[in-house]
Amino acid sequence: MARAKQIKSSMSDYPPGWSYNANIYEVNLRQYTKSGTIREFMPHLDRLSKMGVKILWFMPIQPIGVKGRKGSLGSYYSIKDYLAVNPEHGTTEEWIQLVDKAHALGMKVILDWVANHTSNDHAWITSHPEYYTKDSTGKIIPPVADWLDVSDLNYDNKEMRQAMIESMKYWVRATNIDGFRCDVAEMVPTDFWPDARRQLEMERKGLFMLAEGEKPELHEKAFDMGYTWSLFHPMNEIAIGKKNAKAIDEALASKASFPPNAFRMYFTNNHDENSWNGSNWEKMGEASKAFAVLTFGLNGMPLIYSGQEADNRRRLSFFEKDSIDWKDYPLQDFYTRLLSLKNNEAALSHGETGGTFTKIPTSNDENIYAFKREKEKSKVVFILNLSAKKQKVKINSQEIAGNCVEVFSPQNVTFNLDSKQNISMEPWTYLVYRYNN
Numbered sequence: 001m002a003r004a005k006q007i008k009s010s011m012s013d014y015p016p017g018w019s020y021n022a023n024i025y026e027v028n029l030r031q032y033t034k035s036g037t038i039r040e041f042m043p044h045l046d047r048l049s050k051m052g053v054k055i056l057w058f059m060p061i062q063p064i065g066v067k068g069r070k071g072s073l074g075s076y077y078s079i080k081d082y083l084a085v086n087p088e089h090g091t092t093e094e095w096i097q098l099v100d101k102a103h104a105l106g107m108k109v110i111l112d113w114v115a116n117h118t119s120n121d122h123a124w125i126t127s128h129p130e131y132y133t134k135d136s137t138g139k140i141i142p143p144v145a146d147w148l149d150v151s152d153l154n155y156d157n158k159e160m161r162q163a164m165i166e167s168m169k170y171w172v173r174a175t176n177i178d179g180f181r182c183d184v185a186e187m188v189p190t191d192f193w194p195d196a197r198r199q200l201e202m203e204r205k206g207l208f209m210l211a212e213g214e215k216p217e218l219h220e221k222a223f224d225m226g227y228t229w230s231l232f233h234p235m236n237e238i239a240i241g242k243k244n245a246k247a248i249d250e251a252l253a254s255k256a257s258f259p260p261n262a263f264r265m266y267f268t269n270n271h272d273e274n275s276w277n278g279s280n281w282e283k284m285g286e287a288s289k290a291f292a293v294l295t296f297g298l299n300g301m302p303l304i305y306s307g308q309e310a311d312n313r314r315r316l317s318f319f320e321k322d323s324i325d326w327k328d329y330p331l332q333d334f335y336t337r338l339l340s341l342k343n344n345e346a347a348l349s350h351g352e353t354g355g356t357f358t359k360i361p362t363s364n365d366e367n368i369y370a371f372k373r374e375k376e377k378s379k380v381v382f383i384l385n386l387s388a389k390k391q392k393v394k395i396n397s398q399e400i401a402g403n404c405v406e407v408f409s410p411q412n413v414t415f416n417l418d419s420k421q422n423i424s425m426e427p428w429t430y431l432v433y434r435y436n437n
Contacts, residue, residue: 015224038090052339065119071319082167179208186213193222225263266295267303281313347378
C-alpha cells in the first residue's frame with residue numbers, strides 16, 4: 001500500500017507544562033489483579049499516588065476480536081470496537097470513575113491507542129472494507145505476516161483517517177483522558193499524526209502523546225515523547241558483560257538528532273519486553289536496580305511497568321490470564337524514593353528547559369558512570385557501578401563538592417573542594433547524592 005506523503009507541523013506548544021517533572025507507569029489491567037477489572041484496580045490508585053506516580057498509561061481496554069484470536073483471551077492490541085470498554089474489564093462508567101479518581105489524586109491518564117490495524121471482526125470489515133489494505137486478489141491482509149489476529153488499515157483512505165481521529169476524540173471528550181500512547185506509531189504514515197493531534201487539541205489543550213517509536217520526525221510533527229531502545233539494548237548488553245559503561249554515552253549521543261524539546265522515555269522493561277524477551281531478572285539480574293536508577297537520573301521520563309515494584313521475576317503471559325504476584329511490594333520503597341526525587345528536584349526536570357546534564361569524569365570510566373544534574377539551586381549527582389565486579393574509583397571533588405544526602409542511606413555527606421574522593425563500590429551498586437540548597 002502506498003503511504004501518503006509526510007507533512008511538517010510545529011511542536012512549539014508541546015509538551016504540556018505539567019509533564020516536565022513527570023514519570024510514567026504502565027498498567028497491564030488484565031494481569032494487575034485476580035479479576036483483571038477496573039473495579040478491582042481502583043484501590044491501587046491510592047498506593048500509586050503515594051508512591052509518586054504522575055502518569056498512568058493503560059494498555060488497551062477495548063473489546064478484543066474473536067476471529068483469529070491468539071490464545072483464549074487474545075491480544076490487547078486486536079481491537080474489535082474502538083468506542084467501548086471490554087466487558088472483561090468493566091464498563092465505560094467505571095472507567096470514567098477511575099479517570100476522575102486519578103485526577104483527584106493528581107495523576108494523569110493516557111490510553112494505549114491502536115491506529116495501525118483492527119481485529120479481523122471489527123465492524124469496519126463489513127461496513128467499510130475500503131478502509132483496509134488488500135492483496136492483489138482483493139483479500140484483506142495483516143500488517144505483519146504472523147499477526148493473523150488483525151487486519152491492516154489503509155491510510156490512503158481519507159474517510160478511514162477521519163473515522164480514526166473521531167474515535168480518539170471520543171475518549172478525550174467522553175472520558176476526560178489526558179492523552180494517548182500510540183502503538184507501533186512508526187507503522188502509521190507520519191502525516192496522520194499531526195492532523196490527529198491538531199484535532200484532539202481542539203477538544204482539549206494540554207494532551208500528552210507518547211509514540212511507540214524512535215524516529216526524530218515523530219517528535220517534530222506530533223508527539224511529546226518516544227521510546228529509547230537505543231539505550232535499552234546497550235543496558236542489557238552491559239548487564240551480561242558484552243559492553244561496558246562507555247556504551248551509555250554512545251547511546252545518549254543519538255539525542256542530538258532530536259528536537260530540543262523532545263522527551264525520551266527511558267525504561268528497563270515494558271509489556272512487550274517482559275512477555276516476549278524476559279523479565280528484568282532474566283535480562284539484567286542484579287543490575288536491574290542500578291539501571292532503574294540511571295533511567296530516573298537522565299534527561300527524560302522514566303517508565304515503571306506493572307509489577308516492577310513487586311520485583312516480578314517472571315514473564316507475564318500475553319494471551320492468557322496471568323495475575324501479578326504482588327507479595328509485599330518489596331521494591332516499592334526503592335521506586336518511591338526515586339519517584340520523590342524525580343518529582344521534587346528541579347535538576348531532574350526534563351526537556352529543553354530541564355536540568356543540565358554533566359558527565360563527571362572518573363578514574364574508571366569503563367565501569368563507573370557518574371553524572372550531575374543541576375538547575376538553579378537544585379543539584380543531584382549519580383555514581384553507578386555498571387559492572388559485576390567491585391570497583392575502586394577516584395572522582396575530582398570539584399564536580400561533586402558540597403553538602404549532600406545520599407538518598408538510599410540516607411547519610412549526610414560533605415565533599416570538600418580541595419581533595420579527590422576515593423570511592424569503593426560493590427557490583428551493580430549506586431550512590432545518589434541530593435545536595436542541600
